[in-house]
Amino acid sequence: MELSPKLAAKFEQLQDRYPVKRSALIPMLMYAQDEYGYVTDEIVEEIARRLELRTVQVEETLAFYSMLHRKPIGKHHVQVCTNVACMLRGGNELLEHAKKRLEIGNRETTSDGMFSLEEVECIGACTGAPAIQVNYDFYENLTVRSFDRILEELDKGKKPAPTGVITGALHERNNLETPLISKRWGIKDSHKIDVALQHGAYQALEKALKHMEPAQIIDEVKKSNLRGRGGAGFPTGMKWSFVPKDSPKPKYVICNADESEPGTCKDRPLMEMDPHQLIEGMVIAGRAIDAHRGFIYIRGEYRYVLDIVDAAIEEAYSRGYLGKNILGSGFDFDLLIHTGAGAYECGEESALMESLEGKRGNPRIKPPFPAVVGLYGCPTIINNVETLSSVPSIILEGGEAYANRGTPKNGGTRLLCVAGHVNKPGIYEIPLGMNMKKFIDEVAGGVRGGKKLKAVIPGGSSCPVFKADEIDLAMDYDTIAKAGSMLGSGGMVVIDEDTCMVDMARRIMHFYAHESCGWCIPCREGTAWLRKMLDRFHDGMGRPEDIDNLNELAKNMLGRTFCPLGDAAAMPTISIVTKFRNEFEDHLQGKCAYKSAEALMGSR
């Protein structure tokens, strides 16, 4: 088919960029869709031809990703997030309003082809809830009025200014905060290399390349007690040390920037305001394990962030921080940013690698673990954005000093996003081990409107919830685990007394059912069943036996699914049914007694 010069150039660039051609599949589909509005038959064939794939391989991959469309959609794709953080702040009401305003239903397009409306899962704007995306543009902290204004301007052919930096990242620092990896946030043009260099960027790289052996780097990271910030909290230094030293295969470093755990939006500001810190961390990681190639896998929704990071990568190349013989050390490292296309499952490390190889985002059988058999079957380390962004600080100040910022075995600082019913939703960098209650009250400004606290999701929607009286806890991995939950990805959601916990459980299950990859039976069928059951229950058609059934079905998923997504769906469900059983029993009397969320609409 005849491609536009721009798309043809993009295709040319993408198809030769990867060690294996097929890897270019998802980016090619995304960029083609950007131009045509959807993936046409001709695009499928063209891409298949270019990547030497069969069309069915293209079809099966593209069918997996929720951002890729096989049918035409409107010029302006209005995507309203109703996941937990947005729901608590009026996301559902915004969606209902949008339906009325556009006179279409969910997943429908206006007759003039201008607008499509879609209810979407967490878009990573939790601290700016309620939020929407129009195509790739974020609009946050919306009200009915500001939403209408956006539509009006779009209707007139204008583009309303999207939210720049994510809401809640820039704020007056609380004195309990200890900015380390967020230290350059707020500096004008901090994403540009000159500004970053003026403020200390790439000093750690210089130290690591010129004054440290790879083994020393790993040692420092081990000493720092840095634990993975993506959710599982695995000690980073140990992960790096699993990479076989004598492997004849190439090794890879992957940055997992597929931030999509509901409630979590910390990697977004880290990349948009300090991409060089991440690049620096990745080169150091590459040096540590003797890898010469890195990939940043960023979720498809974060396109503007991708563009920022991509520009930063180009700058780093031009200044010799990437490429051949970095800083004269003889060490080579290439880095590439790669877009996802809408799949929470791709945050799971092995599913991410499948996706990066241009396949459906199904997780892989483990063992073998990625450190031994990872991307393209080669040894690979894969770390979260925040984890890798912490590496330069560790190298600069030393592992021990970094460790001392936190508590034993929980080294350093971490970014916490706090969303939901607090006065000051935002992203805060605090030392590990800070008391949760103190954090909510003093840093996040307490529960909004003088309401009483009902529950807290400590680290993203997959974590079991705490009741209001359970949060007098040190926020470190071990203490939270001991208390029965997880620090997770740092996405804290605060829930006030007016919130229906049945609705909460329902919405959480909707997410996991939507995101289940479908590979294994208990997750695929379990999440779908629980979702239907919770819908029915919340609608007032519950039966007494459903309460125990919910609990038992979730327990039957726990620990038996192929990957942790099943656990992620089961754990919050079990905790909500157990801890808020009274609310479920109340629902048996009839309809939900709570307003599903405070109607923000029109109040501003």
Added chain:
Amino acid sequence: MADTKLVNLKINDRDVQVAAGTLVIEATRRLGIEVPSFCYYPGLSLQAACRMCLVEVEKMPKLQTACTLVATEGMVVRTDTDQVRNARKFMLEFLLTNHPLDCPVCDKGGECELQDMVFRYGADTSRFVEEKLHRPEEKWSDLVYYDAPRCILCFRCVRVCDEGMDVKALGVGMRGAHSIIIPNGGDHLDCEECGMCIDICPVGALTSGTYRYKTRPWEMQYVSTICTHCSNGCKTTLSVRNHEILRANNRDLSGINKEFLCVKGRFGFDFTTHPERIKQPMLRKGEKLHAVSWEEAAQFAATRLKEIHLAQGPEAIGFIGSNRTSNEENYLLQKLARATFGTNNIDHHRTADYTGLVTALGDRATDSMLTMDELYRSKAVLVIGNDPSNQNPLVGWQIRSGIRHNGAKLYLLNADEVKLQRKATQSVILGSTKEAAAVHWLATGEGNLSQELAGKLGALKSALEAEGELAIVFGSSVSGAAIGDLVSFASKLNGKIRFMVLGDYANSRGAADMGLLPDRLPGYGYVDHATASGPFARNWGASVPGKPGLTAPQMVEAAQSGKLGALYVVGANPLAHFGGQGVGRGKLPLLIVHEMFLTETAQQADVVFPAASAYEKDGSVTNTSGEIQLLRKAAEVMGPRSDFDLLRILSHQLEKIGVGKAFHYKTPGAVFEEIRKVVPGYGVQPAGLLTGGAEPTLPQFSKNGHAPYDVPVDLIRTANDNLFTSGTLGRFCTMMQSLPEAEAKS
């Protein structure tokens, strides 16, 4: 195997020793302990998707999937605890949430793995009260239908199509609970239509266009026999109701092909009930053939044969046999020719030079033949002049499986590109150069080849010389002296070298082995050599003519030109194949034919006897790799008789009028007993055959000082059959003919 490390583990308190690297699920099966699974399928890649095989392992906090867990020394596994039982029960409960419980009308009912699992491990109640997901059923081809709601997403079909068949026509679409299997053509399949996906489906999600909604599995009888199409000899289990074949598969995984069948083996059985089947004996009266009684036809044939025999002598009668009739029938036909009529005018349509291979190998023939199983196990395979995926599907499957499971290396030497090339280590495309010339070059370094081709052949030669063993598989283009070249080249290679020559049709090898050859007796002994003919003469109580007879093309030529008095044709169409003067009989006085359909030859006949197909008779056949297997009568069509019966009838008629001795064998088995005694290489033990196995023949051949072997150009003619054709039979396989893929191939 001696140096394989062994590990000891305990499963349900029982000790078991397995090779290191064995999966726990295989170790449990070794003990006869069932660990249920849907997605685990031996030979295909691991999935761990269905979670049915969860087991408890000491020191591991979570249940483990036995299908991915490798047994280690000292491992303690339990498959019988409450936790395991519960896990299975709830997994099935999950599966049934979206599975339509339409078992009463589902084709798979009664043989459904899900049904069986729920029966054995499931809960007795269902807690699911929500609405089920539904999608309408899709028709992907005349042969394959997909019912998404029934699909349990075990991905066996996707894997067998990709890994097993290398067709890759199936994929997975959507995600989560909405996941489905998708075909490569968008809404239809564009593939080899092998039906492996239907066969391997544990539930009723993929159903067969030829079988669906026809019957229930428990209403049928199951008869395992051998596929009657190509020469590879796949075992097929025919599902039969009221003498009608409704389905063919090989779900018990027995036989040389295990579960493998191609489109012909799986769907090519409807010729048996084709309306054009000949069902009565027919006699020419004037211009036309008329249905007559058995007595009339048999008496006419015997009387006329006697007249011509008396008037013109033995050499005025010619016999052309079949490459799809049984060994017993072929043996009887040559016995009729040699013992009753005293002529060596007997041949068949040769599609591969089996004679040439045995002759070239000489006394090495006994242990140089390659079986299908040895082909799978070979570390290196050389294919010359054939497209196995298309012409010899089981050979293709064995080669692909060997590459996948054992890391075998594949070398190709072909005129054109073939599908297997994707899997080949090295491949030489010859273009206009003949395979025989390339083989000659390999053997002698002589020949007029382009420098480029010589370079490529040189590289191939070096690679083959570096191998420690080699399986050589070749088609009809390597025949006569070229086989001599091939054997001489191979003799300079390392290790064990085995050969397989690929013919067409189900019993081509058997036809040659049974002496449907003008110069060779059964077992390839020379007709003019007393050491070879002596045992036959003694056994038959008749003399064996010592003068070599006419070949099939020579007979047809002699027939058309009036030099032959009678031509007796069994299951063959020589006028169409060899007719130098078109398909007419020319000046031939008498033409007798055994046939299933009115082929070009049958239309010209004076007498036509209605013949049974291979699916309607007992007997044995020998596949192209020289393995004997038993045919078992599965169905009956009123009218036709097996060629065994027809030859018996004729022999009795002849005896009555003083020609030869009647055949007094009561069953084909009795003929096989004689074959075992007198035919060199066929002295196999019957026990293996009777239990459904394949017994390799061990040719015993002595050159006895004969001149170097060669065959006339064009005597060996490939039938050029592909996946969707099968000589005469293929023309009457209605379902196969209707496939768009079949049309595309022709």
